[in-house]
Amino acid sequence: MAFLTNSAMADQQSDALVTKTPFDEVSKSFEVMSQKTKDCKDITRIDVAVWSEEDGQDDLKWYNTTDVINGQAKVKVNLADYGNRAGSYITHVYTTYSDGRVSGTALESLKISPKAPQVSVKNGALQLSTDINAPSNGTIKYAVWSEENDQDDLRWYDDSGKGITRIDLNNHKGYGRYFVHTYLAQDGKLTAINGQDIIIDKQDISYQIVQTSDKTYDVLINDVPEYITSITVPVWSTVNNQDDLKWYKATKVGDNSYKATIQLSNHGFDTGTYGVHIYGDNSITNSFEALSGTPGFHVDQISGLENPDVGISNVNTANGSFKVNVTEKAMSKRVSKLKVQVTSKSNPQKTKTYEAGTSSYGKISQSIDLKSINNQADTFSVVATVIYSDNSTATFNLSDQNYKPSATPSPRITTYINETNTYPVGQCTWAVKSLAPWIPNWLGNAGGWAVNARAKGFRVGTTPRVGSIVVWPHDGNGYGHVAYVTDVSSNTRIQVKESNYAGKQYIGNFRGWFNPLDSFWGGDVSYIYPD
Template identity: 30%
Template sequence: MEPATTLVENQTTSTTSAPEAIQEENKDTLTKASSADSQKENKPTATEANTEETATPRTNQDTVTTSTSSTRKDPSSTSASDTTQVVTETESTPQSSTLKETSDKISTSETNNFQEEQDVTAVKSVVTTQIIEAKTVAGVASASQSQATNLVASQVLASVRASGTASDATAEEPASKELVSTDQDGKSLKISYNGTLTENDSLKFAVWSDENGQDDLRWYDASTMGTALASYANHKGFGSYNVHTYSFEGGQAHGLSAITVTVPKPNVSTAVDKVNDSTYKITVSNVPKYISSIVVPIWSDVNDQDGIRWTNASKQSDGSYLSVTDLSKHHFESGKYNVHVYYELNNGQMSGQATLATSMTLPAVTGVAAEVDDLNGYAPSVSVRNQLASAVKMITDQGYQVGFTMFDAKTGQGIAYNSNQRFYVASSIKGIYVASLVAQNPLALNNNYSTIQNVLYYSSNEGYNYLRSAYGSGYIANWMSQVGVDTSLAKPNYPNISADELAKLWKRNYQYFETDSTGKQLSQLYTRPNLSPIHSVLGSQYTTKTKAGWIGMTGYHATNDAGIVSTPKGDYVVATTTNADGKLGLLNDLVSAINKAYLESKN
């Protein structure tokens, strides 16, 4: 039982009012005060008369005084006289008749003093009668008079405090847990009534914030389980929220509970940690449960905000949020960086918090190393960038151009460089054509097995030309259409194609090899090519499925290789395209650097 409180007539203090809608709803059904009662007698309102003076435990000498009606007259009576009933606790042992008189019936009445000529925005009281059947409280019969009086008085106070008016109520045995409890999540306040509900009970929760009074008051109907969700979008700001619980029966509203819930204002913590030479992670912690999304803008002081980047932070299992920034997105600038945090508030609006400024330094990154693009969040380290740049330089120093694309077959994370420049495809197209043909016409594999084997093992031009003449370009055109590659590239036997386009087509090959039984059978013919830089460099460590192409003659210049590499950390798609005149060995260092980048991306 909570500490009892002394009730003193005509003493005024600040209390939380019941929602105005309840008071208005009951106004017509409750007995109105007579004109005699309306005379200026300075009678206290319900809120003024029933207030909590202190929240300290009551001693045996405390006095409980309530304003009550002296008689229960016929409703047609036009006048009523008021008396004061005083229950005084003493240390003496009560007589049984005194205990019965105290416990059986304590009634209170409150007079509605609302005056329309005054600019009053809330009805402070209504006329009603409150009866508390103390005999239903377990243990009263055997308790001392002091204990019984304390129990009854505190229940009167709790009921008045809950309803804001003195509605009919019956005291019950205190529950082992709170009558009404709440829980906060990302979008709403979950309210649960823990008492017993009957089929005839109609339960409602009134919810509003302390900010600006009751201007965001909302009513929520409880479910049959006694629960409701109060969406934060219906309310304002942070701080204290009032949750009042009412039952409705026969047009009457009965206050059951009044609690206050605190929705704390966010005050997140942010930490910046170095992952590698060019990558930093931002961890946002101390995030309240009601925040469901966080974005992190970051920029350097160099050239103001020209390099600002926004990243969506991902929620971690411990409730924190993680964002990763790649300094390549900020032109590899060293120095001071500004990190801010923006989060979606409970009302759907975004709010920002300037968290910190931090210094990020890295070795100088220029040229090709700075031009390597990351795909879907992987940011290669400076050392990997420099290795890729060195491999590219080996090709460009001989007067050739090169492009490449690599990404994880499942996540899409990877890297790219000059990946949109088209080169002559040479025999690399054969690996795409065969897969598209067999996927859409499985009998072609059985009918042309030796031809297909020669095309994939030995890059047979005769076999490829035969398949093209027998089956046409429709199958490969469909293949291209499915992955967003220009279908006009299907008609030439050997089109010009970019590393990005070739990688997309190999991703389609991968899906077919992984999900179709005939596709799995066909994929084995890609594992033992006669010539392939990817297979030569990585085939002893991993399973590779590739098809290279090369040529060096007037008007035709190419050294390409593309396919799938399966490692213990995952599978990735890779495509390299150059105009290097059939010099397959120039790709070896590039294949090794690309593989190193993939392994780093999986750490």
């Protein structure tokens, strides 16, 4: 840092006038200015060093500018640069003139004091808000207690240093007047800053029950005090006591307002009287308490109930797969389960029953795999049984479904069909030549089959097909691996026959359904097609 002295000049040149503005409480800033005087050289630059004196110069920051307007250079110092901390701030200003001379000026220290917080109740807590934090070597402390029983619940809290400090009302007791005294703990001393109080009265809520459709009601709760942190609404039909009791968590929809939406479908579409109570979590009493009873509401009638929609989707005849879907309608009973019986028409002894529960509100979906019943081409009957929440059932005869596996394509290149398999017995190449005689001998190691087969005129691609040859160029410890594709569900789900898999040097389906693109198998794959 430059010394705060002026260079002796032959012409006895005077220095600029250096000043600063008062601290602005709103913007939390002040400005430092160097103004050219009559007898001084033009100002070309100012450098301003500012730091708090509490811990030496550990927070020193420099501000500078070369912008000089009407002979004045000015910088703005924001308290945010110092964590919005209270304290004594030292300011040194260095003015550079057009002849290169620098003058230094030490301004009077700026004292910024801690402020009393704004006190309010918010989301179940006393909220103390301040925009000035403690000095770097001090702590702002709050003494809080309720008027009830004098100071028997007095507790001390440290300011969070983040602008808002929350005081849990559970640590205190009762309604009425609360006191908040603010202190600065610094240099072993506790200095009072301010004393405040706030009154927290017990408040009554208001409510309204509104029918929004023939199957929904809204419970609107208003005037909810800030010390209530959540609202819960129990609802039940008076039919069969409270066997359908459901607790609805109300959603906050505005300041001091909540809403709970009641679905009659949650209560079996009962008619008659419904009971409604309102409960809340009270941060003052630290309890879940009844806030209000209500007359409830009455349901006279609900228009005729309907069967749910039951149908079939995602049909894949070649793969033998489809889905049975059940979707509740607005006026259907609650569906709890779905059973689907699928029977082979060529052999009724081959049958399978699937069972599914609800996967999302009002919907059930069950996937069917016909190959697990009969792996040959066949036609199947499909019967869906819907089980309602009251254990009554409804049966739906759905359309027959077919499994027609894709036929293995005829080879386009037949030159190599009758040649003797010369690949080493037990190797993956031997197995594929045995299963697909149209592939030639002498294609080299498995890893090079795709490239070499393309050179001989075979089509090569990246889409799996039944009857094609899958090539993993990076599997098999660097030699690659090949297999014969026997079934395809998607690009990431196939079945193959092969040899030399996991040490098994005979032909078989060792993997079942698997993902050929999985990095475990080498990742990158190609397919050689016969046609």
